[in-house]
Amino acid sequence: METSVAIILKRCTKIPTAENYIGVDKGALTLARNGKRMLLAIGDFDSVEERDLSCIKDYSDTFIQLNPIKDDTDSEAAVMYAIEKGYQKINLYGGLGGRLDHAMINLRLVSRFCETVYLHDENNYIYSLGEGIHSIEKYDYTYISFFTEDESIITLEGMKYPLSNQKLTNKDTYTTSNEILAEKGIVTVHAGKVTVIQSKDA
Structure with a gap:
């Protein structure tokens, strides 16, 4: 089994080359619109138009719509799914910038899952x-x-x-x-x- 996966979050502006993708919220829509097959599309999808959900579902092997009222962020739910599936290197894209609270959660995921979760943007590469x-x-x-x-x-x-x-x-x-x-x-x-x-x- 391939041991790495790229998780694309809704602020990702450039899709990296990867063998396996997980799309989170609008990140899933970005992947679908670019013809990228996803292992999973996950999120509450509160920022995605209803008409776009069918497009996301067409490009995802598994589709999970989360309740907007939840304890975990969408990115944390995606990371936990990848870990449960046995992926040993989890690359997060689009997890910096925008809302600072979400950026802090993503930084904590890096620290929590040492040598497993890697956070990327155009100018930073973060891991523990x-x-x-x-x-x-x-x-x-x-x-x-x-x-x-x-x-x-x-x-x-x-x-x-x-x-x-x-x-x-x-x-x-x-x-x-x-x-x-x-x-x-x-x-x-x-x-x-x-x-x-x-x-x-x-």
């Missing part, structure tokens, strides 16, 4: 790392920053501002705007987990 030694590719991003929701201990190698067995807390801000010096840098997480943001200016 658990304990271990991680080789990080620079790609075309200029900066790399590190945050933790609790506490962690990290070592950074091959970066402009290296660290050695440094304790990091959720109050620290000095780990922003670092840079990978060559093609790759090394991040060792000795304890806890960290959220990584690779970014570039627009």
